[in-house]
Amino acid sequence: MQFTKLLATAAVALGLATTAMAQDKTKVGFVYVGPVGDGGWTYEHNQGRLAVEEHFGDKVETVFVESVPEGPDAERVMTQMALEGADLIFTTSFGYMDPTINVAQKFPNVKFEHATGYKRADNVSTYSARFYEGRAIQGHIAGKMTKSNIVGYIGSYPIPEVIRGINSAFIHARKANPDVQFKIVWAYTWFDPAKEADAAKVLIEQGADVVLQHTDSTAPQAAAQAAGNVITFGQASDMGEYAPMPRVSSIIDNWAPYYIARTQAVIDGTWESTDTWDGIAPGMVGIGEISDAVPADVKAEALALKDAIAKGEYHPFTGPLNKQDGSAWLADGEVADDGTLLGMNFYVEGIEGDIPQ
Template sequence: MNRRSFLTTTAATAVAATAGLPLRAAEPMKVGFIYVGPVGDMGWSFQHDQARQAAEKALGGKVKTTYMESVPEGPDAERALTQLALQGNQLIFATSFGYMDAVVNVAKKFPKVKFEHATGYKRADNLGTYDARFYEGRAIQGYLAGKMTKSNKIGYIGSFPIPECVQGINSAFVAARKVNPDVEIKVVWAYTWFDPAKEADAAAALIAEGCDVIMQHTDSTAPQAKAQEAGNVYTFGQASDMSAFAPKPRIGSTIDNWTPYYTKRFTDAVEGKWASDATWGGIASGMVEIGEITSAVPDDVKAGALELKDKIAKGYHPFTGPLNKQDGSVWLKDGETPDDGVIAGMNFYVEGIKAELPK
């Protein structure tokens, strides 16, 4: 700004103040999001979008957010992130694991823009990561499944065979086996995060194999609808409560609560305190919540599930030895727990799971 324009601006400000006119407020910081599914999926993308809205409201006009939904992983994600950066968004959230390479590439092109990637592990000075310990919530589901199954067969719909999903399968199975040594777990991979038709087919296949409890790491309510058609098959809400689509019988849900995190990161960015970080929250931090456990569950079973939840919040690890890998080799000795690096890279099933893990 040259001296003349500086003086002109200063004079205009002084006149406005003297005349009692309102000064122009600072422009709100622009924050962008991309979602892998529609915001109405009632699961993963829905929860992120609810948190986006809540965090924007909490900042009271200091932040203006925008989002793009149903953005496929791959080149489309890179184009969407580039578009958000060119639109002037100063903080951008990429909310699916498969966005990782895209967000890394775009972050390099826009070094002054701050980026965050959900469930990823690649970072840079302007790129942070955040994740939730979903496997803690899966342990609660596994406990309930082990107690509620009558066929001793639990079904699990996986999205992709990545560590995040493998953690959940192992955690659910370990918890179920502790309360029901006869339980089996059967896995069907849908190879999608959100596809109601594929998810319904996966649920139907598991039910046909005799599974009377179905878990899912996919985002639509289709598996729950398929379970209701079959009758006497229990399900859980995924990522959100899904209570509006609550089929009977229904046990409960795990809930991803991103609101406190987004509120904090918005605030950090507005106040100039944002820095690249790696966050991995769980039940203790409130990032993973356990929804209402329904009346379909006996009181003593509900009490046991809530006791396990409290234990995890106080430091108990769902993966506490002795535990072996699927091939029988020792993974964790008695009382031993894994470090975060081992969990983050989990690429094996625990002993007792008969399914083959895709490579």
């Protein structure tokens, strides 16, 4: 009888200890707009989540929900995460901005981190990467390598982040080749392989022999590969399975250091609401290997441009630059301020067509 009581006491103690350990774990949630296997944007955010697990081990539990539409359903998913004990929630798409703010108001003790947005609160931080730095390098390669002088660009949504990228790529393509024209197709999706493939095919039919994308799947890479003699660039992830052609380089989003640092801040009790906008120099934006399909001199120029940006010696938006309507924007040597870049709603001079409203 005494032995049975001892076993029962031990079992209760073990149960309490297990519960305490579970409560001691920091729970970190991730809300994804696409599937973790998209090969692009969401894939890299999920790599960051896995890095958090590897770094912290048993101290942290991570959870995620993938393919969450932007809108009311996102609010439901975030609410459920908070109710299930998440201490920190990363919401990883622009359209999650208002849902993040709404849910954060209901859960003041939960910390939220919203990617690519601009609305903050005491328990909501924002973070993004200066993707436009990578677009400058892509633009230079595109301008040097196009034979048709037509560069196609698949846009997702006409928001400042995407418009910045188009402008940066165009500025540097035009510097490399004054005859370059950009043709832009808006897909109105972040992840829809069928729509993305159709957009790429339309651009190729219009004469584009270089296609850039601000969408998340590898479908444009596959369309370019099928067409032959069309150059592409990996978006958000390396997309290296399409190297050395059509994918000749890439922009790689490296979220892992940020996710680890912000999780550590929650564990330490030092988390504060902040804005983070990092680029090539801190490593949040990586440039994928430039393949041998790129001529050696063009590769050297692209790497020199990357180094100049990283060292702060060159800013992709440096005047003289005019707006699309010909009005002056930046004087010779003048650099765009972050406020203008963050709210960018205009094309630079030389880009044809209107920004959809």
